Amino acid sequence: MTSLSDLPIRDDLRGLTPYGAPQAHVRVELNVNENTHPVPQQVIAEIMSRIAQALTTINRYPDREFTELRASLAQYLGHGLEIENIWAANGSNEVIQHVLQAFGGPGRSVLAFPPTYSMHPIIAAATGTQWLTAERDEGFYISPETAVAAIRAHTPDVTFFCAPNNPTGTPVSLETITAAYDATKGIVFVDEAYVEFAPTSHGTALSLLQGRPRLIVSRTMSKAFAFAGARVGYLAADPAVVDALRLVRLPYHLSALTQAAAIGALAHTPAMLAMVDDIKTQRDRLVHELAVLGFTPYESSANFVLFGNVADPHAVFEKLLSQGIIIRDIWMPHHLRVTAGTQAETTEFLTAIAALDAAQR
Ligand code: PMP
Numbered sequence: 001m002t003s004l005s006d007l008p009i010r011d012d013l014r015g016l017t018p019y020g021a022p023q024a025h026v027r028v029e030l031n032v033n034e035n036t037h038p039v040p041q042q043v044i045a046e047i048m049s050r051i052a053q054a055l056t057t058i059n060r061y062p063d064r065e066f067t068e069l070r071a072s073l074a075q076y077l078g079h080g081l082e083i084e085n086i087w088a089a090n091g092s093n094e095v096i097q098h099v100l101q102a103f104g105g106p107g108r109s110v111l112a113f114p115p116t117y118s119m120h121p122i123i124a125a126a127t128g129t130q131w132l133t134a135e136r137d138e139g140f141y142i143s144p145e146t147a148v149a150a151i152r153a154h155t156p157d158v159t160f161f162c163a164p165n166n167p168t169g170t171p172v173s174l175e176t177i178t179a180a181y182d183a184t185k186g187i188v189f190v191d192e193a194y195v196e197f198a199p200t201s202h203g204t205a206l207s208l209l210q211g212r213p214r215l216i217v218s219r220t221m222s223k224a225f226a227f228a229g230a231r232v233g234y235l236a237a238d239p240a241v242v243d244a245l246r247l248v249r250l251p252y253h254l255s256a257l258t259q260a261a262a263i264g265a266l267a268h269t270p271a272m273l274a275m276v277d278d279i280k281t282q283r284d285r286l287v288h289e290l291a292v293l294g295f296t297p298y299e300s301s302a303n304f305v306l307f308g309n310v311a312d313p314h315a316v317f318e319k320l321l322s323q324g325i326i327i328r329d330i331w332m333p334h335h336l337r338v339t340a341g342t343q344a345e346t347t348e349f350l351t352a353i354a355a356l357d358a359a360q361r
Contacts, residue, residue, distance in 0.1 A: 093232025169300025
């Protein structure tokens, strides 16, 4: 049998592992931070009719500039953003890839603060961008001083912040982002995939965009919008950044069906975001109940909770999976991550983990 190493593959890809979150379809799926509430029926009806309309011209390439979708996204984001400030792609993973294709690449570097989103280093590797890391402060926070010291030490071409951070749920203050921006001549990229679950008092890096042309803020419809299967991620930045991304995207990268579906969903933003408060309640319940059970959960501004003091994370993961409940083993010693589900799913998880005998957990 041919193996990867037999192929004339790029030397820098040899030995790497692809993204591999297990995709088991079980009763309770709390492993990849999806919104576990389905899209409301009335929104499905609207999306269906928009897709039907798009199908009447599907023999033609889609709008390469996805102008109507960008207008809908600009309207959703507010902050005075216009169509020219918006870019989108098939999930924010592709948005991140576009950013590193344009601003990273061979001979360039990206600085990040692990533990952080596992795709960030994978996209860095795939684009040939050197992955540099710096330590976080206590409790996974990044103070302005810590960010500035790391940037001075590494002089990266791109600096990544994940706010709130996956897998820890930790916010990143706007002071840290502005300090980082002032300390670098490179791009500052803020991944706000989970920001809709954060307290509004934390603010958003969108409010910092004015006058900062090297700042990029990315979002996704996969989480709060319950639209992970549609693959729609987007960013806001200076129009010149958007021009740079046009150089690396493939033409027509967003299908007409994707555009139609996303525009339909955005036309019903309040209905699509209706479950966010419920999810936040379940997240806070997870933090409270996991502490009562003797674990050490971290405060989270996202739709998931990282918890420590797990004696054997792999064993707990397997035990729950055998009962039809999947959570995330992030290969962090003594830690696991669980997504906040519906009230019933969250109850199932808490009941099952409470029932494990003390030695197992
Ligand atoms: N950023 C972060 C921090 C994430 O956790 C995820 C998904 N887990 C993404 C981006 C990518 O999401 P998508 O490609 O579905 O937009």
